[in-house]
């Protein structure tokens with residue numbers, strides 16, 4: 001047994017960062033979190049986010065790069081230093097961003113990879129004061145652990161009203177006739193329009209705006225159909241709209257209104273091929289994004305008479321070139337991306353985004369994140385102590401590895417009486433990842449970038465469920481973290497199958513370490529822990545306790561787990577303070593102690 005006696009002193013790489021502690025255990029697990037609700041979709045959803053710890057010591061700085069309503073600015077100013085700098089060049093934005101904790105933009109600012117790289121890790125939240133987030137590089141944001149939140153509800157009605165306004169104006173040539181009268185002409189025969197009543201409108205993208213447009217168009221007596229591969233049928237049924245295939249929608253429509261986001265899948269969705277399938281004389285409204293239409297193909301379709309008219313609020317390049325054939329086309333009505341621009345919508349958006357950004361910076365829970373999984377509020381409340389347990393088990397397990405950077409394979413087992421699809425483990429996995437990676441690197445890990453960071457480091461985390469009989473009242477019985485293919489600096493932590501194994505439970509809302517290797521222990525996961533393997537004999541608790549007492553180290557908890565009386569035992573000692581090297585050396589010199597390790601939580 002002498003060979004096992006390898007006293008392990010603290011190594012700097014395992015030191016915890018000195019982030020300030022928040023009052024609750026949960027807040028400590030998530031350095032910053034914020035809580036929000038939103039009205040659409042109807043289900044309230046919440047998300048844990050993390051923000052710069054510097055925001056606790058100093059007021060954070062929020063850069064508002066595009067015009068934001070006063071009410072939103074006031075909210076921001078109550079909490080942060082607000083720098084309103086509009087019309088920044090890309091270079092100016094990159095220069096400023098390293099001094100900012102949050103950035104708020106509308107659709108006119110490209111928040112690309114360079115912006116995140118230039119931030120030097122300080123930028124923790126990007127707030128998009130609106131819906132479309134196609135101007136934000138979400139991959140880069142995620143890789144940098146930066147949360148992106150939007151304001152998804154406040155401009156819905158404004159955008160829908162603008163869509164309807166364009167539809168009616170287009171059908172009755174309002175813009176062209178207006179320009180004609182102002183030019184001194186009186187061309188009543190030239191501007192004969194078409195009626196809306198009884199016509200078929202195909203709404204492509206039946207989300208918030210699309211369904212509001214559909215509702216209004218029905219009020220105008222139109223027959224409304226919709227195409228949206230992801231829309232729930234009951235939402236369509238509720239307003240008597242038939243969901244149809246894309247081909248059916250475009251082939252039968254007299255009018256098409258676009259309301260899908262711009263994504264790689266929707267990019268140039270309307271193109272030469274799809275225009276060729278449309279009814280001759282179709283009329284198109286676009287208040288979504290310019291990029292969903294191949295604009296050159298639209299000009300061809302207009303010239304060929306396939307498309308009779310188009311009304312466009314958005315363009316692939318904004319502002320479009322003055323001599324753009326599309327913009328100058330006589331049968332095209334244009335507005336300068338005004339969909340969200342009503343007084344009411346802009347005040348609403350400003351408040352919605354300010355609340356989301358302030359919340360994220362405060363570090364509570366947020367609801368409108370677009371680059372991280374969202375977890376329903378009730379699930380989150382229930383999982384709180386398990387989330388803390390998960391991070392601490394990850395932190396403990398990795399500190400047991402001899403040379404922690406070799407960690408590549410981690411297996412997590414969740415023992416639960418709940419049905420497998422009734423337990424959302426994404427938060428738990430993220431926090432185990434955080435616990436494993438942070439002590440052995442300088443990487444900042446949060447819910448946003450946990451999976452990405454694990455992948456980058458070649459860390460493979462597999463999860464398994466152990467289905468227990470019994471009451472499914474509590475979500476989890478225990479969490480077990482195993483690290484395979486490594487050696488341990490505390491040999492007793494190895495399981496029989498050769499992995500480092502730690503297991504924990506939540507008791508009365510408090511995370512406990514309950515197993516190390518094959519030894520049962522029971523110690524609260526607070527402060528730090530000393531694990532000792534010893535020959536099981538009387539007086540051991542007293543001996544080690546006295547050494548700690550003499551060195552003024554406060555013991556919070558002690559527990560001994562043994563394989564059999566008078567054989568080997570593992571003693572887990574919770575300590576409030578960090579013992580000195582000398583104290584640890586004295587513990588290591590106790591003859592019955594075969595090995596020990598000091599672990600920081």
Ligand SMILES: NC(=O)c1ccc[n+]([C@@H]2O[C@H](COP(=O)([O-])OP(=O)(O)OC[C@H]3O[C@@H](n4cnc5c(N)ncnc54)[C@H](O)[C@@H]3O)[C@@H](O)[C@H]2O)c1
Pocket residue numbers: 131132133152155156159204205206207208209210227228229230231259260261262265266287288289313314337338339340341
């Ligand atoms: N012009 C403006 O000022 C203005 C204002 C608000 C929103 N918008 C744009 O409108 C878009 C829609 O906004 P929203 O609030 O309704 O968003 P939303 O997320 O509620 O709705 C978008 C819908 O598009 C659907 N969709 C996704 N891919 C599709 C596809 N390939 N084919 C058909 N449907 C598809 C989605 O399932 C979803 O239901 C936004 O992405 C934004 O770009 C523009």
Ligand SMILES: O=C(O)[C@H](O)COP(=O)(O)O
Pocket residue numbers: 106107108129130131132133155337339340341
């Ligand atoms: O996606 C949106 O919310 C709209 O396109 C509005 O964009 P804006 O904030 O630039 O007006």
